[in-house]
Structures are given as C-alpha cells and as structure tokens.
Amino acid sequence: xxxVTQTPKFQVLKTGQSMTLQCAQDxxxxxxxxxxxxxxxxxxxxxxxxxxxxxxxxxxxxGYNVSRSTTEDFPLRLLSAAPxxxxxxxxxxxxxxxxxxxxxxxxxxxxxxx
Amino acid sequence: AQSVTQPDIHIxxxxxxxxxxxxxxxxxATPYLFWYVQSPGQGLQLLLKYFSGDTLVQGxxxxxxxxxxxQSSFNLRKPSVHWSDAAEYxxxxxxxxxxxxxxxxxxxxxxx
Numbered sequence: 001x002x003x004v005t006q007t008p009k010f011q012v013l014k015t016g017q018s019m020t021l022q023c024a025q026d027x028x029x030x031x032x033x034x035x036x037x038x039x040x041x042x043x044x045x046x047x048x049x050x051x052x053x054x055x056x057x058x059x060x061x062x063g064y065n066v067s068r069s070t071t072e073d074f075p076l077r078l079l080s081a082a083p084x085x086x087x088x089x090x091x092x093x094x095x096x097x098x099x100x101x102x103x104x105x106x107x108x109x110x111x112x113x114x
Numbered sequence: 115a116q117s118v119t120q121p122d123i124h125i126x127x128x129x130x131x132x133x134x135x136x137x138x139x140x141x142x143a144t145p146y147l148f149w150y151v152q153s154p155g156q157g158l159q160l161l162l163k164y165f166s167g168d169t170l171v172q173g174x175x176x177x178x179x180x181x182x183x184x185q186s187s188f189n190l191r192k193p194s195v196h197w198s199d200a201a202e203y204x205x206x207x208x209x210x211x212x213x214x215x216x217x218x219x220x221x222x223x224x225x226x
Contacts, residue, residue: 004157040123042204042216043158058213090157101146101208105157 001026004106006091012112013081021076021109023091031094032074033058033103034066036087043090049074050097081113116141118207118217126223127195135190135220137205146208147188149179152219153201161203164188175199200224 007022025032033048045058049068063085065077074093078085088110092103119138127133139145146165150158162173169181179190188205205217 040218042118042218043214044216045213048213092157097212100212101148101206101214102160102163103158103214105159107155107157 003027004091004093004104006089006106006109008109009107010110012114013078014114015081015083017081019078019081021078021089021091021111023074023076023106024072025074025091025093025104026072027093027095027104028071029093029104030071030096031100031103032068033092033100034064034074034076035090035092036060036085037090037108038087046076046089048100078111081111083113085111086113087111116207116209116215118205118215120203120205120217120220122220123218124221124223126225128225129197130194133190133192133195133199133222135203135205135222137188137190137217138186139188139205139207140186141207141209141215143210145181145188147179147181148206148208148214149173149177149188149190150204150206151175151201152204158204161190195222195224197224197226 004025030051034046035043044060047066049055091106094100094103117140149161152158164181202219202221204219206214
C-alpha cells in the first residue's frame with residue numbers, strides 16, 4: 001500500500017493564481033481531511049469528507065474548495081491564491097468518521113504564494 | 115472552549131537521557147487524547163492514544179504517556195532518547211464531532 005499520497009511536494013504561486021493540491025489513498029478509508037500547518041499554530045482543519053459525495057467545512061475553509069467524487073481521491077482547490085495561504089498542507093485519512101481521531105497522513109505539500 | 119496547550123516550543127535533550135513532553139488540555143467531558151510525531155519532512159504518525167481505562171498508555175517507538183485527570187495533563191515520556199527521536203511532537207484531544215483539536219507542537223532536539 002502506498003498509504004496517503006500528495007502531489008506536488010512543493011509549489012510556488014503568484015497571488016490570484018488557482019491550483020489544485022492532489023490527495024489519494026489506497027486504504028479504502030471513508031474519512032479524509034485537509035489540514036494546514038503554520039508555525040506555532042499546530043494543525044487547522046480546512047475541509048473534511050466522511051465518504052464519497054459528502055464534504056464539510058472545518059475550522060478555516062475560506063479560500064478553499066473540495067470535492068469527493070471517489071473514495072480514493074480528495075483534491076483541495078485554491079480558488080485565488082493569497083499570501084496568507086502560504087503554508088504546509090497535509091491530507092489525512094482514516095477508516096471512518098468514528099475512527100477519525102486515528103489518522104494516516106500524507107507527506108505534505110509546501111505552498112508559497114508570492 | 116476546548117483547547118490543547120503544549121507549553122514548550124523546543125526541548126533539547128542529550129542522547130540517552132530521559133524525556134518528558136508536557137501537554138495540558140481543556141475539555142468538558144472525558145477526553146480522548148493522542149500524541150502524534152512528525153519527523154522532518156514527513157507527515158504525522160500516531161504514537162499513542164488514550165480512550166479510557168489504564169491511565170498509563172504505551173505507544174510505538176518506546177513512548178508512553180500518562181493521563182492525569184486532576185491536572186488535565188497527558189504528558190509524553192521516554193526513558194532513553196535516541197537521535198532518531200528528533201522530531202516535532204503534537205498532542206491532540208478528540209472532540210464530540212470526531213475532530214481533533216491540536217496543540218501547537220514541541221520540537222525535540224537531541225544533543226549527541
């Protein structure tokens with residue numbers, strides 16, 4: 001199993017550009033989530049999904065969109081990048097929403113917005 | 115409001131010495147508590163968890179943590195650290211919506 005994979009590993013965007021961060025898992029997990037990690041702030045939940053076709057907002061959803069058309073994939077879209085979105089982004093998955101405390105993380109995407 | 119506090123931003127420990135990382139939480143009900151580790155350039159990995167029962171829980175890589183309700187704490191310990199333990203450690207509490215509330219993390223530095 002590859003586990004949770006994320007692409008790209010690094011990305012530099014200009015303000016106003018859009019892009020999609022890719023996330024895939026091969027563990028048949030129902031629950032998937034996106035976090036951003038900023039120095040001194042721990043992880044903050046952006047969006048999550050409890051199954052294909054179902055998504056919901058987390059703590060900091062503004063400026064981001066998600067969709068879940070398949071169990072495996074959970075892409076995160078930045079609609080119009082802003083410098084405040086410079087961060088490290090992690091995708092995570094777990095077997096189900098009830099077990100969502102025990103999450104498997106991808107290696108992260110480091111995004112810089114200039 | 116629910117919160118998790120990790121008072122130490124950085125901790126430096128000599129290789130072979132013992133380690134204790136502090137975690138305090140604020141949560142109204144019985145907490146579900148977790149420690150995750152993030153090695154450099156990697157995603158996070160679950161070290162150990164507490165749901166109920168024995169307040170001393172064992173995890174992977176020789177780590178343990180003790181839940182103390184009276185102190186609202188869930189400190190992480192290891193008797194003898196190795197250079198490979200250098201990483202950032204995150205404490206988290208699970209809320210009633212099956213979400214994790216994260217501490218800000220403690221970076222562990224190992225002196226040779």
